[in-house]
Amino acid sequence: MHQLIAAPFLDEGHLILRPGSEQGMRIPAGHYDELRQAAEANGVVPDWLWSAARDGWSLDLAGRQLNDAVCVRNPGQFGYGRATWELNLGCNYDCEHCYLGLKRFEGMHWEQRVAVLNVLRDAGVVWLQMTGGEPLIDRLFVDSYHYAWDLGMMISISTNASRLWRPEILNLLRERPAYHITISVYGATADTYDALVRRRGAFATFHRGITAAAEAGLPMNFNLLATTTNDTEVDGMRALAEDLGVPYHVFSNMAPTIQGDANPLAVQSIPLIADRKPFTGCNAGHTFFHVDPHGKASLCKIGRKPNIDLLAEGVDGLRRLGGIADQLLTRQGGCTGCTVQGTCGTCMPLVQLYRQAKSPMERYCQHRETGEVIINGTRSSTATSADGGTRHDLATSAGTAC
Structure with a gap:
């Protein structure tokens, strides 16, 4: 080894x-x-x-x-260095803010997973993030992790930690160490945590998981998720991380589901909405890509279509991904020609989801205060909707609840 x-x-x-x-x-x-x-x-x-x-x-x-x-490792064919892989969208939680929407227990069988991991290796992927759903409840998680690790990948895991205490998981991560284990934290007390994830007893298993991981010296970092249910416990979640000496980051901006449903936006803690950094482009689709539970590769977890079937096309299919990324990231619709694109904090695939969800503009557009967009240098109170039609009275729409 x-x-x-x-x-x-x-x-x-x-x-x-x-x-x-x-x-x-x-x-x-x-x-x-x-x-x-x-x-x-x-x-x-x-x-x-x-x-x-x-x-x-x-x-x-x-x-x-x-x-x-x-x-x-041999050189990759296309210079991809990183990838994320959703092993399964199934989860043992039912979080009110989840961006996945339909959390189905479905995915590839073992031979297909081996084929996809070999494609990732051949593409040059060195850093691989395993995610879900909840990856640790996936029936083939241990085998999938083992195989990817043996291929020479630096693996990160995104998890809710509810299964992190199990001996087979701890033994695996001691024997084949992860690069990072990123743990989502949903509250500082049992009542609040269990209410947000809608599972009684969830806080107890989460706490058991992070305690076991800390005792084993596993490399954890925390994502503190803040919604209307737990926004009074952000300081308590920070204290939990600091007591364990674990780095953390607070996430408070909710987004629509990947199907374009607005449900997560209803639990947005308005006082905690954070200004996004200006989106000046990214390498998604060029040096990084996302793989869903069925082996479909896309530029990221948001921009999922068009995609490439890695099981059908193999590593050669990734030749097309850069062109797909360039197309999806180009400003479209009401964003075309906006003179303040340089300070916009929302990428185009995410804008499309917000539009599909009929979200108030205040959630994703810097013109939220006036309801104006600037198209080809001209101020306008209308914008192009996701279906290409014209939506009027944006100032009114921006104040309408989802």
Whole structure:
């Protein structure tokens, strides 16, 4: 079982990584080529690497067979460095704010998962986020994680921690360390937490999970989710993270479901709406992509269509993803020609979901105070709706509840 990963990564050159550690090192192309040749010849760990591993991670690799200690990744075909994968949309919670909407228990069987993970490897994916639904309740989670880890991927897990205490999960993560375990936190007390996730006893299993993970020294970080149900407990959630010494981030902006339903917007805590950073473009579809439970690749979890069937097309299908991304991220409809696009904090796929959900503009548009949009330099009180028609009286619409 490898202790280090050697891999090309985007334009950052060639990296040496250690699973479970945020520390890495950049190496010259010549060193990477040396490792590839040594792996093919079943050689030993070269002096420069065992010395660096000793100094950087206190690892003793002197005299070890390279293939036993280091997973040497081949260059990817398309330069993708990161991906997210929804193992299954099923969940043991029924959170009031969930963006997934319909949380169906369905997905790929084992042979299909192996095929998709091999595509990710061939595409060059080094960092893989496993998510859901709730990935830890997926019946093939342990096998899927094990296989991806053995392919030489740095794995992050997004979870509610309700199963994190289970021995088979803890043993897996001790033996094959994750890069990060990101845990969603829904309250600081049992009454509030259970009410938000709509499952009695959920806080107790969550607390058991984070306690077990802390005792095992697993690399956690917290996402503190704030809604109208728990917005009075944000300070308590912060205290929970700080008591454990876990980094955290507060998420308070609700979005429609991926089907365009407005239900999550009803629990938006208006006082906690946060200003988004200006959206100046992203690498989704170019260096990063998303995979759903059926093996369909898209630029991200929001912009899901068009997509590419990796089971049918394999890694070659990803040749089309960059063009799809460019099309979806281009400002369209009422956003076309807006003179303040440079300070807009909402990407176009997310704007489309807000429009489909008939959301008040205040949730996603910086013109929310006046209801005006600026099209080709001209102020207007109308905007193009998601279906291409004209919607009037935006100032009124912005104040209408969903």
